[in-house]
Amino acid sequence: MNHAPLIRPAGPTVGAHPKRARSTLRQLAGLAVAIVVCALLGCDPVPTDHRVVGTVYIDEPRVPNWPLPQVPDTATAGVPLEITIWTVDTGCRDMRQGDTEVTALGRSAIVIPYDILTTYEGGFLLTINDPGCFGTLDACEHEATVVFEEPGTATIWLLYSTLGGPEPEDNTADGQQVYTVEVLPAG
Template structure:
């Protein structure tokens, strides 16, 4: 009966170079096979990644508040900064939104990773601009998921905070 050992014997110091090379190649193949089988076994089956509307906890005094200016000028970008996250479960995805007349929307979206979170505090910064084309009182609506968002399904994005911005005409545009 022929049987090959699972791991070859280590060649002696004076062994033929061809035998050394063959043994090392076999050991490398075995190591790769173990790694290929072992890596998926270490992966958490609950680890899930998806895009969610960012979590903002306005009740947490340590949370950085959104920065929305109170005044703007027609045709000049208004910079808005928002921080989402709160733990190591979040990574920046993008900042969505739109402008329609004197209404604007800001929707911070993050990659949310379930099962691989750290517990230390981490915030994800979202910076975006909006340009208003009409003078008057404008509204910027910030959509967010509330502070109770623990699971991906909890990120409903039903939280809403409205900021008012006084938009003035650009200098020299008055007739």
């Protein structure tokens, strides 16, 4: 009576060349080492710049001494009116000053300060609201110029972000402050 063995003898499978089996094991071991090294060292994240609406603190209880936007109460028709706005960087995200967009029509103007937010694919940053963020608040000073050609009462809408999160979509123009300026006749 012929019996099949229940336990196979140790060694390569029938027909496999012993050197080829060792080569495959070495390749797998090398791949495992490469994966572990990459996981331990991390890979460099890829930076991407995004133009986002700047975060402005107006009546923010956590930051009582933050500078408020400076908008004069009066202007002269045909003469540039200087406006200064400070946007905030929490120090826990990669942010720098961008441009300021001004759209004026008649006695109305919309002012939007923009900053540049750099995000990193594969990386992450904290915000001031995260318990692990101990960054300092840094200001980006934005200056804007508005020219009202007609005398009378003018309105300036300042649009800004109130959240200022780490992702570009967190920085929308969800805040609005309205300023009234009396435009005097030239001369």
